[in-house]
Amino acid sequence: MMESLFYLASFIALVATVLALSRANATHALIYLIVSLLAVAVIFFLLGAPFAAALEVLIYAGAIMVLFIFVIMMLNLGDSGVAKERQWLSPRYWIVPGLLAAILFGEMLVALQHHSAALSGKMISPKAVALELFGPYVLAVEIASMLLLAGLVGAYHLGRRFLARTEMEEELQEELKEQEQQRAQP
Amino acid sequence: MSDLNTIIFGLVLIGGAVGGAAVLTWFERRLLGIWQDRLGPNRLGPFGILQVLADMLKLLSKDDWVPPFADKVVFVFAPTAIVVAMLLGFAVVPFSPDLMIIDINIGLLFFLGMTSLAVYSVLLGGLASNNKYALLGGLRSAAQMVSYEVFMGLSLMGVVMLSGSFSLRDIVEAQSDMWFFIPQFLGLYVFLIAGIAESHRLPFDLPEAEHELTAGFHTEYGGMKFAMFMLGEYLGLMLISCMIVTLFFGGWLGPWLPPVVWFFLKVFIVICFFILLRCAIPRPRYDQLMSLGWKYMLPLALLNLLVTGAIALSMEG
Numbered sequence: 207m208m209e210s211l212f213y214l215a216s217f218i219a220l221v222a223t224v225l226a227l228s229r230a231n232a233t234h235a236l237i238y239l240i241v242s243l244l245a246v247a248v249i250f251f252l253l254g255a256p257f258a259a260a261l262e263v264l265i266y267a268g269a270i271m272v273l274f275i276f277v278i279m280m281l282n283l284g285d286s287g288v289a290k291e292r293q294w295l296s297p298r299y300w301i302v303p304g305l306l307a308a309i310l311f312g313e314m315l316v317a318l319q320h321h322s323a324a325l326s327g328k329m330i331s332p333k334a335v336a337l338e339l340f341g342p343y344v345l346a347v348e349i350a351s352m353l354l355l356a357g358l359v360g361a362y363h364l365g366r367r368f369l370a371r372t373e374m375e376e377e378l379q380e381e382l383k384e385q386e387q388q389r390a391q392p
Numbered sequence: 393m394s395d396l397n398t399i400i401f402g403l404v405l406i407g408g409a410v411g412g413a414a415v416l417t418w419f420e421r422r423l424l425g426i427w428q429d430r431l432g433p434n435r436l437g438p439f440g441i442l443q444v445l446a447d448m449l450k451l452l453s454k455d456d457w458v459p460p461f462a463d464k465v466v467f468v469f470a471p472t473a474i475v476v477a478m479l480l481g482f483a484v485v486p487f488s489p490d491l492m493i494i495d496i497n498i499g500l501l502f503f504l505g506m507t508s509l510a511v512y513s514v515l516l517g518g519l520a521s522n523n524k525y526a527l528l529g530g531l532r533s534a535a536q537m538v539s540y541e542v543f544m545g546l547s548l549m550g551v552v553m554l555s556g557s558f559s560l561r562d563i564v565e566a567q568s569d570m571w572f573f574i575p576q577f578l579g580l581y582v583f584l585i586a587g588i589a590e591s592h593r594l595p596f597d598l599p600e601a602e603h604e605l606t607a608g609f610h611t612e613y614g615g616m617k618f619a620m621f622m623l624g625e626y627l628g629l630m631l632i633s634c635m636i637v638t639l640f641f642g643g644w645l646g647p648w649l650p651p652v653v654w655f656f657l658k659v660f661i662v663i664c665f666f667i668l669l670r671c672a673i674p675r676p677r678y679d680q681l682m683s684l685g686w687k688y689m690l691p692l693a694l695l696n697l698l699v700t701g702a703i704a705l706s707m708e709g
Contacts, residue, residue: 233466233519240512260501264545268508269538275515276534279527331497332558 212252219245230291232278236271243267257332402483402493409482413626416663418444423664424671454615459521462612466520471617474513474624478631481506485634486560488644488651499560500552503635504545507590511537513624514592518609529608532678533592539685540589546693547582550575550700551639564643573640575703578696580640582689587636589685591628593666595673596681633662 222242229235243266250259281287339347418433418441425432436442458464484499486492496502511534518530552558554575555566563572573580589596610621637643637658644651646658676684 231463233463233516237466237469237516256496256498257501260498260505263505264501264508268505268511269541272508272511272515272534272538275512275519276531276538279515279519279531279534329497332501333556 208252212249215245215248215252218242219249228295230288230295232287232291233275236274236278239274240267240271243271254329255335256329257335398493401491405482405493406479409479409627409630410623412630413623414444414448415441416626416630417447417622420667420670423667427668427671448619451615451619456615456617459523459612461522463520463522466516467612468617470513470517470520471613471620471624472513473516474510475620475627477506477510477513478624478627481631482627482634484560485631486564486638486643487655489561491652492561495559495561497557497559500548500558500563500639503560503631504541504548507544507628507631508537508541510624510628511541513621514609517613517621521609521612523612525611526609529611533609536589536592536596536681536685539682540586540689543582543685543689543693544586544590546690546697547579547586548639550579550696553697553700553704560638560643564638564645567642567645571640571642571645576640576696576700578692579700580636582693582696583639584636585684585689587632588666588669589681591625591632593625593629593670595669595675629663629666630659633659633666636662 219242222238222245226235226238226242229238243262247259247262247267250256250262421443422432422434422440425434432440433443434440436446458467481503483493484496484502486495514533514537515530518526518528518533521527551563551572554572555563557563557566566572610618613621637655641658641662643658644655646654649657
């Protein structure tokens with residue numbers, strides 16, 4: 207039962223990912239990508255990692271993909287974008303990546319025959335994940351947090367000039383207001 | 393509960409939630425009417441409750457039109473996403489010690505995940521409509537919901553710390569001594585505001601602010617597809633109320649009455665409070681909403697996390 211569910215979810219993930227790659231319309235491609243991420247979440251759950259599954263839905267499907275769609279909305283691609291994308295999707299670009307992927311696929315099939323990993327059915331609770339993360343792997347967590355902080359500072363730096371502009375506008379408006387008040391007082 | 397019972401309860405829950413959302417549209421208008429010193433819909437049936445039926449007939453019999461310039465598939469898919477996500481969210485709500493569909497050890501995260509998936513409905517609806525107002529509404533809602541999700545999650549971590557579990561049943565049982573709204577009043581405050589913003593209800597309904605965006609993301613929607621958006625919004629309101637009761641007001645806990653009655657009584661009061669907020673507070677400007685979120689809500693949520701963590705640690709040690 208669990209095994210067939212696993213293969214079903216894997217199948218959906220594969221098909222959705224291929225469709226996400228091959229769609230010319232960016233919105234449709236992203237919807238397929240979201241479906242693929244949800245399928246991966248189901249796979250995580252079936253493999254006994256409910257915490258990873260929840261994070262997959264929360265962070266990848268719920269936040270990162272939303273921002274992707276956000277960017278697409280800003281770009282206003284329209285029909286010309288679809289036409290351009292279709293041009294890029296011509297079959298000759300698929301040959302080399304397809305071949306390389308096929309080799310990897312064959313390799314995976316051979317490897318799977320040697321190590322057949324069955325579903326263990328063991329559930330790893332969120333608490334166990336936390337104990338591992340803040341026990342032996344605490345250094346990795348700290349490094350990741352530093353990386354994120356650097357990203358945050360970088361984003362703030364990039365957005366600063368727009369911030370400065372709005373502040374200048376506010377100052378200008380305040381000055382105008384003061385001038386008006388002075389004019390109102392005889 | 394056995395498998396069959398769970399399935400039956402699930403079906404009852406779906407029916408009850410959808411029916412409840414329908415009745416809520418009437419109830420909200422009547423309650424708003426009382427608070428604003430007018431009558432509201434009171435003509436059809438006792439207290440006007442048959443107004444629900446009339447509205448439903450009207451929406452069902454409307455032309456199911458898709459604008460020719462819209463992205464058809466996505467346009468039809470968008471309103472269903474919010475309803476499905478919100479209904480799935482009800483799966484983890486513990487109505488009483490043994491009346492729930494599933495008790496998983498990631499229950500709280502499941503709820504957060506489902507509410508974050510509901511964003512797609514608004515986003516894709518706005519994008520697929522191919523209309524400037526809808527696009528702006530969709531953009532606004534994306535920014536609003538993604539930023540409020542951050543502190544919605546953070547505000548709940550205090551509750552998780554005190555109860556030591558993501559399972560909603562454990563969280564309710566941990567409140568048998570003291571309901572969490574006393575030690576976690578900051579968390580409740582942040583979660584309440586984030587909850588309103590997340591279900592984009594008035595006063596935070598900027599994605600569909602009619603004075604500037606006609607109707608925001610659902611400008612092009614009509615008939616049943618529009619009804620689905622409204623249904624999703626009311627389901628979201630009910631889900632957030634259920635979660636507030638579960639996480640902060642002791643869920644089913646209470647003396648004398650049976651647990652389920654306590655649960656629904658509390659949910660009812662929270663829903664009334666949400667409706668009261670709607671008629672009491674004016675809509676903020678969009679930049680005010682965003683700066684309120686990032687400049688006040690986020691530091692408050694972090695402060696709550698820090699203090700709760702310190703207290704939990706000192707109690708243990």
